[in-house]
Amino acid sequence: MTDAAANAAADPAVDPGGASPLRIERRPDRVIATLDRPAVRNAIDQRTIDALHLLCAELEAIPRILILTGAGGVFASGADIPELRERRADDARRGINANAFIRVAELPMPVIAALDGYALGGGAELAYAADIRIATPSLKIGNPETGLGILAAAGASWRLKEIVGDARAAELLLTGRTVEADEALAIGLVSSLHPQEALLDAAHAIADRIARNDPAATIATKRVFRAPREAHPAADLEAQAVLFESPEKFRRMTEFLERKQK
Template identity: 60%
Template sequence: MSAVQEGRAGTSTALLVDEREDRVVARIDGPATRNAIDAALVEQLHELCARLEEEPKVLVLAGGDGVFASGADIRQLRERRREDALRGINSGVFDRIAKLPLPSIAAVDGHALGGGAELAYACDFRIATGRTRFGNPEAGLGIMAAAGATWRLRELVGEPLAKEVLLAGRVLDAGECLAAHLVTEVVEVDDLLPAAHRLADRVLRNGELALRLTKLALRVPAGAHPAFDDVAQAVLFETEEKERRMTAFLERKRAHRTPDAGGASTTGTDEGGRR
């Protein structure tokens, strides 16, 4: 399906959406402002989230050539006051992305700064190119990174490194991001979207309900475990999907069994680790 522009006429940043059968590829397009996260883009991200909540699909979110997103539009940000902060303009939509039913993948080429970095942190996976840079320079502008960085980045890379980024203005290059597990891999620029699709393919080989409940399990408070996990597993144990997948697994094992391996067990996990 060809890309469909979901932007608004006259705005500086648009979201170009390519909706496919099992995934959505959305590209931030605002070259004049280096993909600044302005009010129009926030609105478009909300609209995209509404569609993905209604019809769950994997999301691949990308930027332009050499910049993922440069953060909030400083001209708009300078005019915001207390009431605007309390509305959670960016934090609200980033939280919505983090809570999408199925996983999201940020394909990051070039700079992901400020709100742009926080947008990528909200995704479940991040893939980078060699020219990727992550940073949160908000304190240098007299504000804080209030759209998720103070806790999402800490969870992703640990508190010491998060403090260097948030308090000392450290910008992480692609190699540092990979070493800190902030990104899953670093690829050539031309391979960025193909790599994101390969990751999406691996994700989509799993059961949809299992993915959704696992995402929920990763997000619930520590005190909700193991009770939440037991209830979620109880739901999954009763599904036709579980029966079909486990039956297919056992049939594959029987088909590949050789005469001298007749005593081999068919229990345990397959190569993907699914039990």
Template identity: 60%
Template sequence: MKTITIHDEDATIHVELDRPEVRNAIDRLMVEELHSVCTDLERSPRILILSGAQGPSGGVFASGADIAELRDRRRDDALAGINSGLFQRIARLPMPVIAAIDGFALGGGAELAYAADFRIATARARIGNPEAGLGILAAAGGGWRLAELVGEPVAKEMLLAGKVLDGEEARALRLVTELHEPDQLIPAAFALAARIAAQDPLAIRLTKSVLAAPRDAHPAIDELAQAILFESEAKLERMQAFLDRKKSKE
């Protein structure tokens, strides 16, 4: 891998966006390499942590798409959904995705973070979508995921007026759920991953699918997912262990 660094930690895989010389800007090669990570995680589901390698001036998640490359893209590139296809694939990974945001997460970098299931950050995080100032729009999820996450008024302020949220503002809006010191951000991401990994993996996978289902799919999809879990060995073992612990305390 030339644009990302992969740390495989058993139940969790940590991927660093690693182009610090350009503030981890997302280019076509990074997209391809992240697709290869998705292929692995679809075949062997694990929790994914996404973060950015430290830049020369400090923390950075991803400053956006590579502008030098983006400038030369034309209509057919837009219709190919280069970034949106990847981010949709990341959002649909079987197990949860955690974005650990330090410094800039702008444009495509912000849209990558929006595709995650969890976002944690540092106070110096800067999250925004400045695409309109470059003559384009946030077409890789910013135009709809952002509104779902923070509400339409804030999304419009970010997408139409160029507002950039700092870490505290993002936490107040619940766009991120935790703030940490820069040196504690990755340990905090792994702590969150450990809490997820302590749950039943199949229950996590099915719960994620149910949460992503459209409104008119409920309650049928909930009942089908529950029917699968009711037949699992893990359900029987975990419930019996719960009853045994309760009995031992009586």
């Protein structure tokens, strides 16, 4: 990415073109991406997937926190059914949504999903790809794919059990039932509930807390957290070895000790 592009990416500006399925606001330490297809309750179509890939490329080049949310009181009602109905076996094998959501999950810095209203099917799977999920009391989240003659193949079949455990995930995926906000909080699918008007403020408060920390330590923590069990403790120790030599570690620890002495 050029210096000009990097500077533009850091500007707190909203992308031009109101017809875009993904409205993007850029700040120096974070990006806010809003799913915006109000006529279809923010259903995720190919254009949305293409926009997510472009955003991921930007955040891979210039790591920042990502806040994902939806416009109009809905996160995402699912995949775009008319488009999905026309997909065939070769499309399934391409993993159109799955690969985009994997890329979101693997971004260097944390991803916060701020969920309001429906987060169903592909919308739920995009939310599962986030590191942190918060919601409003109107949340309705789930994977009704089997009722449409398909399976939840864009992350739910492996991510959901990592979030809520095997037994709960199996029940939700096999029944296809929708989980409402209080249950989502109780089973750990979301970490907190907030009034609709306070949802984005709550997401920004989490982002503020993350942004105060050392970005390199945050990136290392996310990478190690997502490493498979067999990679531990080697992955932790190698990441710590790099951080132990960083100037930022010495600066932050020196400041901490100096504050204690006052």
